[in-house]
Amino acid sequence: xxxxxxxxxxxxxxxxxxxxxxxxxxxxxxxxxxxxxxxxxxxxxxxxxxxxxxxxxxxxxxxxxxxxxxxxxxxxxxxxxxxxxxxxxxxxxxxxxxxxxxxxxxxxxxxxx
Amino acid sequence: xxxxxxxxxxxxxxxxxxxxxxxxxxxxxxxxxxxxxxxxxxxxxxxxxxxxxxxxxxxxxxxxxxxxxxxxxxxxxxxxxxxxxxxxxxxxxxxxxxxxxxxxxxxxxxxxxxxx
Numbered sequence: 001x002x003x004x005x006x007x008x009x010x011x012x013x014x015x016x017x018x019x020x021x022x023x024x025x026x027x028x029x030x031x032x033x034x035x036x037x038x039x040x041x042x043x044x045x046x047x048x049x050x051x052x053x054x055x056x057x058x059x060x061x062x063x064x065x066x067x068x069x070x071x072x073x074x075x076x077x078x079x080x081x082x083x084x085x086x087x088x089x090x091x092x093x094x095x096x097x098x099x100x101x102x103x104x105x106x107x108x109x110x111x112x113x
Numbered sequence: 114x115x116x117x118x119x120x121x122x123x124x125x126x127x128x129x130x131x132x133x134x135x136x137x138x139x140x141x142x143x144x145x146x147x148x149x150x151x152x153x154x155x156x157x158x159x160x161x162x163x164x165x166x167x168x169x170x171x172x173x174x175x176x177x178x179x180x181x182x183x184x185x186x187x188x189x190x191x192x193x194x195x196x197x198x199x200x201x202x203x204x205x206x207x208x209x210x211x212x213x214x215x216x217x218x219x220x221x222x223x224x225x226x227x228x229x
Contacts (some may be wrong), residue, residue, distance in 0.1 A: 042205075100171075105155040
């Protein structure tokens with residue numbers, strides 16, 4: 001089936017540093033989504049992207065929908081300790097009569113104060 | 114408060130003992146789905162439902178059953194659990210609209226299942 005390759009698997013950074021993570025796929029997606037999961041909780045949607053080339057920001061977070069529709073990246077600027085968690089990319093291929101969401105394996109972010 | 118609730122949050126059981134994990138949403142969403150999360154694999158879809166009495170298999174449906182008799186509820190049933198079903202399970206729901214922005218899923222808090 002369709003798969004997403006998310007990298008890096010984990011990141012250890014200092015507070016204040018910028019972070020970048022990305023997802024690639026061999027398939028085209030109609031929608032790209034970025035979620036964050038805090039310990040003991042379900043994923044929460046951070047940013048949704050609907051058009052190739054789209055660049056969207058949400059506070060210190062910026063994400064882009066790749067031109068080829070096969071990739072997306074998420075940047076976090078000036079990281080803070082509460083950014084700790086697992087970040088998932090997710091893609092939704094174009095299907096008729098509904099939708100399907102495919103998740104990457106996640107990027108685990110550690111921020112040292 | 115708009116939310117997706119799951120019960121139980123934690124469950125330890127033994128091989129072969131049937132169990133049900135409940136999921137309920139109060140947002141009148143048409144679409145509901147179950148995922149399992151395993152280390153290094155992200156979230157994998159087990160089953161989904163487009164509306165009442167409409168369900169379909171996701172990527173890893175073996176060993177699971179679901180039902181959708183009411184719009185708000187979508188229970189996950191393990192008829193004969195096995196140790197390889199030890200995992201963290203998430204229920205999610207969404208509107209189902211023509212515009213992609215309707216298809217943003219809201220997740221429950223998760224159910225950690227251990228099968229001995």
